Amino acid sequence: MRVLITGGAGFVGSNLAIMFKENHPDASVVALDNLHRKGSELNVPRLKAKGIGFVMGDVRKREDLDALGDADVLIECSAEPSAFAGFGSSPEYLLDTNLMGAVNCLEYARKRNAEFVFLSSSRVYPIKTINELNYMENDTRFVLDEKQTPRGVSARGFTEELATEGSRTLYGTAKLAAEMLIQEYAEMYGLRSVINRCGLISGPWQMGKVDQGVIALWVARHHYGLPLSYIGFGGSGKQVRDVLHVKDLYTLLEIQLKDVRKHTGEVYNVGGGAERSVSLAELTAICQKYTGRSVPVTSVPETKAGDIRLYITDNSKVTEKTGWTPSASVEQTVRDVAEWVNEHSAQLKNVLTQV
Numbered sequence: 001m002r003v004l005i006t007g008g009a010g011f012v013g014s015n016l017a018i019m020f021k022e023n024h025p026d027a028s029v030v031a032l033d034n035l036h037r038k039g040s041e042l043n044v045p046r047l048k049a050k051g052i053g054f055v056m057g058d059v060r061k062r063e064d065l066d067a068l069g070d071a072d073v074l075i076e077c078s079a080e081p082s083a084f085a086g087f088g089s090s091p092e093y094l095l096d097t098n099l100m101g102a103v104n105c106l107e108y109a110r111k112r113n114a115e116f117v118f119l120s121s122s123r124v125y126p127i128k129t130i131n132e133l134n135y136m137e138n139d140t141r142f143v144l145d146e147k148q149t150p151r152g153v154s155a156r157g158f159t160e161e162l163a164t165e166g167s168r169t170l171y172g173t174a175k176l177a178a179e180m181l182i183q184e185y186a187e188m189y190g191l192r193s194v195i196n197r198c199g200l201i202s203g204p205w206q207m208g209k210v211d212q213g214v215i216a217l218w219v220a221r222h223h224y225g226l227p228l229s230y231i232g233f234g235g236s237g238k239q240v241r242d243v244l245h246v247k248d249l250y251t252l253l254e255i256q257l258k259d260v261r262k263h264t265g266e267v268y269n270v271g272g273g274a275e276r277s278v279s280l281a282e283l284t285a286i287c288q289k290y291t292g293r294s295v296p297v298t299s300v301p302e303t304k305a306g307d308i309r310l311y312i313t314d315n316s317k318v319t320e321k322t323g324w325t326p327s328a329s330v331e332q333t334v335r336d337v338a339e340w341v342n343e344h345s346a347q348l349k350n351v352l353t354q355v
């Protein structure tokens, strides 16, 4: 088995590469990355120590992919992963990497008859639809009302039936466009593929920053004693996300890779689900517990363009099709991240304290 992981020095890519190699020591695993993300360079020695090949390369350049050997499976983890990319600046890097890069990866897979795994995003769902749902509010979080008008929403979260029409950020649009291309390649060229629309993923080696990787950002700010802000939706920190530990994502991929044909043409919402959801205010309390520190948290009531009040995955479809359910609680994920930051505090300081 030869596995190519694009974006393989990133948070998700490096963790998947290492877990894959640990579970399949005979497999050849190659990680390609242009190290665009600050901190990804710290993952390169981790990859090499596990016998994973690292290639400095760029998915925007077809020749970088063509220079690689063949692979049986391509797991596409490269991206500009921030939903806020392109706001107030050029969308060029985002679109060239997330959309054209995905096209280049698809072409690599088509020519080699490789299986294709794509990490899409919950951000394919439109912002206005989400922010205009019926919510209740308790002391620490917004809560989805059971009564909702759009199809695909209940108190359990969002299913694949939620309509995707409407503005959803350029990040989400590039993901949706890539999903559509994958499905066309499946029909037209028989590409065997998996599309997982992931909610928030976290775990050790996530180089969290203000616009992406909130769990690692929150833990790091507590660890290094730096201030935080609740931004948007009134500034009370009641916005909610569900959290998927990267270990649980790996477990799902292992199941899906056993029979990719079965998943070809499907789209799955994949995330922590309602049981593994957390608001920022609740996250602050958990971070205090696992870092032993409190930091000042200011409040910014105005909501940033592109932000959403709440996202919770309804995993019903993926669970029914694969038997998979996530296992790590939010507390376990935060604890794992806190232990990682603590253990590598000096090495990570420069990356994790960036603004």
Ligand SMILES: NC(=O)c1ccc[n+]([C@@H]2O[C@H](COP(=O)([O-])OP(=O)(O)OC[C@H]3O[C@@H](n4cnc5c(N)ncnc54)[C@H](O)[C@@H]3O)[C@@H](O)[C@H]2O)c1
Binding pocket: 006, 007, 008, 009, 010, 011, 012, 013, 032, 033, 034, 035, 036, 037, 040, 057, 058, 059, 060, 076, 077, 078, 079, 080, 081, 097, 101, 119, 120, 121, 122, 197, 198, 199, 200, 201, 202, 207
């Ligand atoms: N982390 C999450 O919460 C989350 C949620 C849903 C989907 N995803 C998706 O999962 C994938 C992995 O995300 P992540 O959290 O590991 O992000 P990450 O930023 O840690 O990893 C992405 C990697 O891609 C690399 N990269 C960027 N541009 C590249 C290019 N042009 N050529 C080659 N490599 C390039 C970066 O250097 C980085 O190492 C992305 O597709 C992301 O959109 C992530």
